[in-house]
Amino acid sequence: MVAAIELYLDVDATRRIRTLWRSLEAEGVPTLAGLLGNRHRPHVSLAAAPRLDPHAVSSALSGLEVGRGLALSMDFTGQFVGRVLWLGITPTEELLAHHRAVHERLAAAGVEVWEHYRPGRWVPHCTISMRVPNPQMAHAVRRCIEVLPLRATVTGAAVADHANDIDHRLGTAGPHEPS
Template sequence: MVASVEMYLDERSTRRIRVLWDQLEEMGVQSLRTPHEGRHRPHVTLAVARELDPEAVAEALAGIRVAEPLRINFQYSGVFVGRVVFLGPAPTPELVAHQARVWGLLDAAGMETLPLYAPGEWVPHSTVSMRVPRPLLTDTLRRCLESLPIDATVTRAAVADYARDIFREIP
């Protein structure tokens, strides 16, 4: 199981990423539209853990606004190990500092987050597909690149654990 602290995007950019998800589905690539009964929303993840208690996360982050209205500009597409395809935002100093602050507060509260999300290791991204079939990888990346750039603004944030049916918005 995986739980995360996610930042959600404004309506216009959310709609553009959902259109991309639909296009990938039409190509035979499972996007984030499909898993967990379509509950995923386009987002940027700030921290991931095997399990997160939403109440403890809200308490640890009480001193900051996680849904800070950050401007995000998706400029590239990439692939993580396992053929996970994503849209990548420019790692602005504000975005990197915000993620480090959120991660640091969770760490200080004793939450065991995955090391790939530690400051200095974290790669800002919005996943579009969790496992692209090898024969479709090039076409998937091409389609992602054709959808860029996407300017977005963070409007909301939440603790999400879709496997355990947990979703709690946080300020």
């Protein structure tokens, strides 16, 4: 199981990523579109852990417009060990400061997250597939490159644990706090 704080993208970016997912699925590459009964939507995870208490996260992030309005630029593709394919987000000072602010609040509230999502280790990305078949990796990478560059604006956020039907929207009250 994986729970995450997910940032959701504007309509155009979401549509373009869903089109990429459908194209890859039609070519035999499983994507997030088909994982867990189509519960996933295009997103960027700010933090992840085996479990996240949505109410503890909401409380820790109270008053912070989590991600809302951040401009993201997806300019490259990459892979993680285990055949995970993603669109890479060019890190900006604003994005990294916001990420750091979220993690400082989570840590102060005692909310544990995986080390590789913490500031200084996090690789900003939008996952396309969790398990690209090895013989299809080069083709899948080329297909991803075809949609780049992709610009997106964050329109909302949630604590999501799709395996457990958790989709807890994070509030948008208060000013955007980049640091």
